[in-house]
Amino acid sequence: MNLNQLKNIYFIGIGGIGMSALARYFQAGEKFVAGYDKTATDLTAELEVAGVEVHFEDAVENIPEVCLDKENTLVVYTPAIPKGHKELNYFVDNGFQVVKRSKLLGLITENTFCLAVAGTHGKTTTTSILGHLLHECNVPLTAFLGGISENYNSNLILAGTDVSVVEADEFDRSFLTLSPNLAGITSMDADHLDIYGDADALKSSFGDFSRRIKTGGKLFVKNGLPLSGITYGIEDDSDYAIQNIKIKDGSYIFDVKTPDLWLEKLEFNLPGRHNLSNALLALAMAVEYGCPHQQLAKALASYRGVKRRFSTHVKTDDLVYIDDYAHHPEEINAAHQAVREMYPNKKVLAVFQPHLFSRTRDFIDGFATSLAQFDELLLLDIYPARELPIEGVTSKWLLDKVSSERKKLIDKSQLISEIQKSDAQVVLTIGAGDIGEEVKRIKKALSFES
Template sequence: MTPASVPGLESLGRVHFIGIGGVGMSAVARIMVARGIPVSGSDAKDLPVMADLADAGARIAVGYSAANLGDAQTVVAGSAIRADNPELAAARAAGLPVLHRSQALAATMGDDLVVTVAGTHGKSTTTSMITVLLQGAGLDPSFAIGANVPALGVNAAHGTSGVFVAEADESDGSFLNYRPKVAVVTNVEPDHLDHYGTAEAVYESFDRFTALLPSDGVLIACADDPGALALAERTLLRGNTRVVLYGTSDRSDLVLHDGGPGDVAVTSPAGQFSLELQVPGRHNALNAAAAFTVALELGVDAETAARALAHFSGASRRFELKGAARGVRVFDDYAHHPTEVRAALAAARSVAGEHKVHVLFQPHLFSRTREFAREFAEALNLADTALVLDIYPAREDPIPGVTSQLITRHLNAGGRLVGSGEAVAALAAAAGAGDIVLTVGAGDVTAFGPRIVEALDG
């Protein structure tokens, strides 16, 4: 299905979700139920969110079977669903329309004023900040976010304001299915080369994304990021929409002043305003500047916007505190690209002060490890201790010769490869009072945080 053929919500009829327990799929299902669409869904495992959806009125099944389709008229399949899944095979055999998650989400947006957040890094956090800010300003936006947000309680909801805020994922090109009026681009770097093949193809996809903006829309781009700035310049030359820049550079229309934790402010045409942020790091200060810019574009009073940002306490797996013991704080972060790892460790440094930072990193994907091994090592070398686990394969088969040793061979003296069995004890032994321990990666490394806290406590 091409982007132009995304259907209207009412035309979908009864909708069945294959893989409904995923964070992205459940978000779309939750909004559809709230907007009166009959929803059913299944997943391989009985996940907590499925009970919530059932309570909301969805028909839920655990395990895959063609019978689960019931009388569905449209099927939404998660990206992890294999072609031989019995429900997907039955849907195709019956000639039912099968939508990608992004197409289903685009259908739920309807006639709302759509705000999308795209970028190689920072999408979930920035989308969350915008949503929390708008709620704090008295608006009631609909939203769909690719991470759980403690301040919101859920990662998706149907709102009444006619504004829809959504994370727009570029990893497979599916962000081209949306029709935003306001588009934020936090940064543009080569990633997901298993899908795109070349860096040039990544840049081209973002050009196509900004080309979707209407003449009365706006691109809000980060002037501090070379890729986002270049995208903004190309968009200006194309002339299809307005462009607003934010960042610390003189080129910014909204200027960020970041003096570290407790000393963050923005200067806009309405004046200078201090931002009280609960999340550390320059990257989060930039994300906050983006959210503030969106609020101004939507007519929110600047002082109200600045106050509302103080309510944002973070998103799940984004420098998330997992616990503390023996004076050591343990955080977890989803970072899986060198730039993200560097930003997470810089944030850890700002929190640790004169104390040490210890990181446990799990590379995500063989292809990404092959492309960025040296860059990962350079980022990890910001830590005093850098322990690296084996690669988390996710959707990929092994690539001959590609292992975590491609990274560890470039680490400083404090870095080495570890097995999962020794990682917890090694970190507990290395960390002293005041230090920060950070588990990093998009795989199951997140499970190590509580175990490290327990080991420290023991």
Template structure:
């Protein structure tokens, strides 16, 4: 498929995924007929249905529209689908274009000046901040985001007709980001992850090096200080960013406003200092994400005032350092963290924000393979809490691995205040928990606990 201009009908297999749903919304808003399947009904699939998209939850070809012309129809699928999926098998047997989500995203983004945000963690927040800043500029931008932006109330920002920029989260899973050819690229981190796909960290690094080699001529690459890559494989101009210290972009005079819990800083750039940048979103890790995002916005032409406005106006992403409840006695924060390094960054950021307060964390491991590969590292990160409630593992797309469960993390933890619990038991434990801060962490279905915990704390 060279172009999407002649496509009139788009069917999604796994339409409820965060990346898939953004594409579904894009095609719907651009006048195409859109329908799709997902395994589970969620708030996101409910939203798609409210927007006029036909979504069903039974794997049965009878739900596939029969009146769509195959010549003007494509099907988009997620690699998370099982091999025996009935609808996927049907599309494979038909004269209908069948494409991975990443391929279709690349076709859309590569037609414009793409901004690709890659990294094993921090992608969603950083790309959303970039989009929020550029949305303040005269020509704006489009964006395909990996979470629901609280500013946009969506994971999709439609570009203006003359907007040259489109921001995309460049996902390393299944090497999806190799379908992107950005003009501006940023890498937040390269940690060992998705070893079920890559096998070893060296292969992950190779994939990131391939990604940066695809930056368009005259493009720019922004690397977080400390990320090690063979940058001879790209012709892009290379810049660095860091929270603080010696880098092309960094935060100077960083201060925490204890009354609000938010940071302010001066932003160092190669062209001078942007003074008195104020955040209205918490977390030291998010200051670092903001520095990286500001670097991309700077190279995309945003002025100092536009960068400051986008930083100050940023409201966050659902499930990213998401403060759900706050009183004098209790604070509850929900986060998508599902890798040991993400857990460490999140927990230490909360510690910096609320020094001296006791923390209870509820964590749901995600994937058998990730749990097996990083059990010791998960234990070390969870030991940073004062108390841990460990939920059963969420398998997602994987089949069980013998001997792998949440217990292999639990057994390696050193803190005494730890307990294994089902979700219902965890709710009971939270009712009587005396610690000032409660955290929920994970990428599975732990998000379904969030409204209940919030309501519990509000009632107390």
């Protein structure tokens, strides 16, 4: 497949965070870009402003006529699209070139120097830090991000095509389409068991990914993971290790031991040890790529984060409101650690929307334990995403397992009023579903905006 010769790219599921980045990439490359998604969002609105044609009804007659040119059109879809999708079946039945998003990402990056970040947690933040570090060091790169970077207000950094920075997504084994030069693995906790079946199969897939690294390439692994590579860790004996951590005015100040030298008094402004670990992996990969140390230190201090990754929306002496994408027990634990470290002795209210019936079922006890750490809990119904309900798997089942007294099951219509009833000084909304669309309303209510 010659991507340069194609004139039209049609995306089925164009509003997804990964799909919309690819749409932006091809739009910038002067292709005709169009697509379908189930619902209108801020991402689809921004694509439309950029000139991308988007519609929201699954109907073949809505496909732009130019995209019906079989010889010059590539159709891209995500694994979340149901098998009965009319448009997808039309393209398949009529012999169009049809590929998954992951396959296309592999094609785009195969002739670049590729830096890829994998892991069940932390890959979006790490990828965005890495993209920012390389960009600030004037590397000619394209970075495809799984979230909206606060520095660039986009999920795409487009500053050249020699180097690519990508998330290596383990869902549906998508990362096995990539062949990176430098690859990092943040974590290998059990997840996506609806795809893998068990934790051993997931771990095996990460091993397969590590073997996709190009000859002469390098693998970076968090210290303790069962893979061989350049190790990184916090206050340990890793090849890259953070030492002498201090907190000053809400920021981390620390030193980094590398295989060759010490980097002193680096600054990083995202709270949480998990984010500090993410920053270390990005820094290690940028050092091994060849970025100058002084420029890296300056770039790290200027990194502002990813939307919905521990994003602070209200911060006063009396109240703090933070929103986070955490949707796995380990991610909730990390968010809890960050809140307690940055706001010790303050009462914390967590508002959680579980994501997927299967994930809730598979990690029910882990969710119960992680959520019980907060002083107060408001629990929303499970966000189904791509799934149908599973009998007996409900938020009420989860709530009953949480061993705390101040807990309540609510629906979205009660969200603002229940938050306002709380006497908590820190409010934390967490989840990967459409709870993110409630952030503006919550911020407005808590900051008393008109």
